[in-house]
Amino acid sequence: MEASGANRKALRAFLAPETTIWQYTHGVAETTLVSPDGFSLDNFYLARPGADEIQLDLFGDYKSNVALYPEFQAYFRKHKPPFLAVWGKNDPFFLPAGAEAFRRDIPGAQMRFFDTGHFALETHCDEIAAAIRDFLPRSK
Numbered sequence: 839m840e841a842s843g844a845n846r847k848a849l850r851a852f853l854a855p856e857t858t859i860w861q862y863t864h865g866v867a868e869t870t871l872v873s874p875d876g877f878s879l880d881n882f883y884l885a886r887p888g889a890d891e892i893q894l895d896l897f898g899d900y901k902s903n904v905a906l907y908p909e910f911q912a913y914f915r916k917h918k919p920p921f922l923a924v925w926g927k928n929d930p931f932f933l934p935a936g937a938e939a940f941r942r943d944i945p946g947a948q949m950r951f952f953d954t955g956h957f958a959l960e961t962h963c964d965e966i967a968a969a970i971r972d973f974l975p976r977s978k
Contacts, residue, residue, distance in 0.1 A: 865955030866930025914943035920977030921947040926958040
């Protein structure tokens with residue numbers, strides 16, 4: 839993203855309290871499982887003076903993460919580390935195809951998709967913990 843005033847203005851909607859709540863609840867079948875603690879705390883911190891500008895800077899800097907993907911992928915191809923990705927299959931930001939892409943570089947990568955959104959731990963903490971507990975002994 840170019841750091842223009844127009845782009846920053848367009849992204850400002852992502853910092854609105856209702857958008858934060860949407861990020862926690864979008865794609866969640868039973869939204870009553872989502873505690874208001876997480877999004878309330880996020881909104882509290884987002885409301886601090888200057889926090890909006892910091893978040894907009896981070897949005898603009900995401901391209902530096904993407905630029906490093908070839909290095910990550912080369913590491914994965916060379917070392918093939920044990921890999922488990924747990925993912926909300928309804929995540930509007932990180933789509934399931936993003937998780938599946940790890941298998942191109944790590945053929946043994948394991949994927950676990952849960953019927954939830956971006957903050958999968960909010961609704962599937964027990965299931966994710968079980969997936970991790972199952973994965974760890976086999977990853978040695």
